[in-house]
Amino acid sequence: MQSPRLLAGYLRANWPIYAMAVLAIAVANVVQSYYPRVLGDFTDTLQAGGISRKAIVDASLALLAIGLTFGILAGLGQFVIMWLGRRFEFVTRRKLFAHFTGLSEHYYSKNGVGRLLSYVMNDVTSVRESISMGVNHTTNAVILIVSVMAMMIASSIPVHLMLVSMIPLLVIPWVVVLFGPRIRQRSLNVQESLAKMTETAEEQFGGIRVTKKFAVEPIMRGRFGLTVDRIVDNQLRLVRMSSLFQALLPFLGGLSLIVAIAYGGYLAIHGSITIGSFVSLTLYLRMIVNPLQQIGNVINTMQRSRASLERLNGFLSIVPDIREDADAKTLPPGASGIRIRNLSFAYPGSDQEALRNIDLTVEPGKTLGIIGKTGSGKTTLVKLLLRVYDPPAGTIRIGDDDVRALTLESLRKHIAYVPQDGFLFSTTIRDNIAFSDRGAEEDRVHEAAKRAQIYDNVLDFPDGFATKLGERGITLSGGQRQRTSLARGFLKDAPILVLDDSVSAVDAVTETNVIGKLREQRRGRTTIIIAHRISALKHADEIVVLDKGTIVQKGTHEQLMAQEGLYASLYAIQEEGTRYAEGKS
Ligand SMILES: Nc1ncnc2c1ncn2[C@@H]1O[C@H](COP(=O)(O)OP(=O)(O)OP(=O)(O)O)[C@@H](O)[C@H]1O
Numbered sequence: 001m002q003s004p005r006l007l008a009g010y011l012r013a014n015w016p017i018y019a020m021a022v023l024a025i026a027v028a029n030v031v032q033s034y035y036p037r038v039l040g041d042f043t044d045t046l047q048a049g050g051i052s053r054k055a056i057v058d059a060s061l062a063l064l065a066i067g068l069t070f071g072i073l074a075g076l077g078q079f080v081i082m083w084l085g086r087r088f089e090f091v092t093r094r095k096l097f098a099h100f101t102g103l104s105e106h107y108y109s110k111n112g113v114g115r116l117l118s119y120v121m122n123d124v125t126s127v128r129e130s131i132s133m134g135v136n137h138t139t140n141a142v143i144l145i146v147s148v149m150a151m152m153i154a155s156s157i158p159v160h161l162m163l164v165s166m167i168p169l170l171v172i173p174w175v176v177v178l179f180g181p182r183i184r185q186r187s188l189n190v191q192e193s194l195a196k197m198t199e200t201a202e203e204q205f206g207g208i209r210v211t212k213k214f215a216v217e218p219i220m221r222g223r224f225g226l227t228v229d230r231i232v233d234n235q236l237r238l239v240r241m242s243s244l245f246q247a248l249l250p251f252l253g254g255l256s257l258i259v260a261i262a263y264g265g266y267l268a269i270h271g272s273i274t275i276g277s278f279v280s281l282t283l284y285l286r287m288i289v290n291p292l293q294q295i296g297n298v299i300n301t302m303q304r305s306r307a308s309l310e311r312l313n314g315f316l317s318i319v320p321d322i323r324e325d326a327d328a329k330t331l332p333p334g335a336s337g338i339r340i341r342n343l344s345f346a347y348p349g350s351d352q353e354a355l356r357n358i359d360l361t362v363e364p365g366k367t368l369g370i371i372g373k374t375g376s377g378k379t380t381l382v383k384l385l386l387r388v389y390d391p392p393a394g395t396i397r398i399g400d401d402d403v404r405a406l407t408l409e410s411l412r413k414h415i416a417y418v419p420q421d422g423f424l425f426s427t428t429i430r431d432n433i434a435f436s437d438r439g440a441e442e443d444r445v446h447e448a449a450k451r452a453q454i455y456d457n458v459l460d461f462p463d464g465f466a467t468k469l470g471e472r473g474i475t476l477s478g479g480q481r482q483r484t485s486l487a488r489g490f491l492k493d494a495p496i497l498v499l500d501d502s503v504s505a506v507d508a509v510t511e512t513n514v515i516g517k518l519r520e521q522r523r524g525r526t527t528i529i530i531a532h533r534i535s536a537l538k539h540a541d542e543i544v545v546l547d548k549g550t551i552v553q554k555g556t557h558e559q560l561m562a563q564e565g566l567y568a569s570l571y572a573i574q575e576e577g578t579r580y581a582e583g584k585s
Pocket residue numbers: 109347348350354372373374375376377378379380381
């Protein structure tokens with residue numbers, strides 16, 4: 001597929017500003033290339049015995065003018081280029097983040113978050129550095145070299161002396177070609193190992209509670225240590241190669257000066273060239289050593305950032321798995337009945353079907369209960385309804401519309417989904433509850449909290465609803481987290497509400513209260529309750545029992561209790577558990 005050409009697009013959009021900056025730097029360098037000539041002429045004047053106050057003043061003023069012009073123009077040009085580089089970083093990070101948010105759950109299940117963070121941080125910075133430094137140094141170097149060459153040709157320095165002195169410098173392109181690809185490969189290894197370390201750190205911090213409970217910190221430290229060792233190895237290999245490359249360039253510059261001094265000095269002694277020309281030549285050669293070194297640096301940095309740019313372009317070309325049709329329609333506000341027909345589904349890359357031949361109807365305004373052993377496909381069914389994964393076309397309809405024909409926004413706004421372990425952000429409890437509508441009035445937030453039975457708990461916190469969660473803030477218990485997430489689902493007040501094992505971490509009394517309130521509030525509105533405990537869904541209008549991806553029983557609580565089957569046996573086990581618990585207390 002066509003790469004989005006991140007950098008080319010940016011350069012094209014900003015070329016007039018780049019052109020002005022390049023022009024400023026170019027003029028600065030042309031002006032600077034005059035200074036050996038001023039010094040050469042001054043030397044000849046000195047040698048001819050024509051030293052005078054005027055000659056000193058003229059030479060000083062000329063050097064001052066050169067210095068000032070160079071300083072102002074080069075400074076301005078560099079500032080603009082650096083500024084454009086920073087803007088590239090900013091624009092690209094925004095673009096990447098927007099792209100991240102469009103990718104599907106499937107992508108995230110295959111790629112660690114640490115790796116993605118590394119794209120946003122290291123790769124973007126590396127490309128930014130290379131464009132800023134690349135444009136600055138390349139302009140500096142090319143213009144200076146060309147002007148110096150022109151000045152040398154225009155001066156009285158013999159061409160053969162110029163050419164002989166420059167022979168060592170001609171080796172530089174060959175050195176660059178030899179070292180470039182090797183440096184690039186080693187740099188790629190460093191980037192990869194950095195990404196791996198970020199990924200490992202992210203995973204280990206994410207699982208720090210489990211690590212501590214199992215007292216396996218030394219193992220985790222060891223694992224992390226391995227990733228750090230790999231970075232050090234790769235960085236040392238890169239530094240060795242880069243250092244050799246960096247050292248060779250000035251060495252060749254030095255060699256060229258030696259030739260110039262030996263041969264030029266010989267010619268000057270024999271009077272073939274003036275002392276002034278000899279001084280100018282050494283200064284000119286000295287002047288192009290730095291630009292040549294800069295070109296080496298630019299190539300070096302470009303090589304390094306090319307890998308980053310390729311990765312960024314590759315990343316931006318990933319097409320999200322879940323996409324809207326070009327003519328996707330908005331789900332009508334009133335639609336809330338769900339019809340599932342002959343739905344079979346296997347996760348991408350899996351040869352096992354997670355759901356098989358599901359047929360199910362939820363009439364508008366009714367409550368459906370889904371129960372089944374762990375891994376029986378309950379959550380998968382909801383993920384397909386929400387198009388977290390795409391169901392086969394025509395298998396799931398809301399109202400009259402196939403979910404695959406709808407805009408993702410209208411579909412997901414239509415459904416309030418409360419997962420078992422709803423993620424809470426490091427912000428206030430209020431903002432966590434009002435996640436779908438940050439501007440919600442306080443009354444609505446409080447009402448949702450009351451319905452989720454978390455209101456009294458929140459009032460006990462030091463800052464009530466303004467209490468911050470997460471780092472240095474309050475940490476909620478599992479049940480409190482679950483109820484906060486439940487309140488978030490209630491506040492959304494969507495036509496369809498799905499509770500996916502959302503009261504599993506609360507005690508029986510709280511569960512009864514939550515479900516009681518839910519029945520009152522959702523009367524006449526479509527609700528799906530997934531649960532392991534029968535008590536959470538026995539009032540549903542219809543209950544389906546899932547087993548190994550298929551519906552094995554369907555009916556009301558009473559009907560299912562009257563049958564011999566999984567439902568009745570689950571009930572018996574749960575009742576026995578309750579009686580046993582009561583007997584013990
Ligand atoms: N992202 C995924 N990729 C591949 N297989 C998956 C994925 N998510 C779930 N599965 C598999 O699909 C099957 C159904 O999983 P699902 O999460 O729907 O079960 P569940 O009934 O909701 O379980 P639980 O009660 O434990 O939440 C399981 O065998 C599970 O291993």
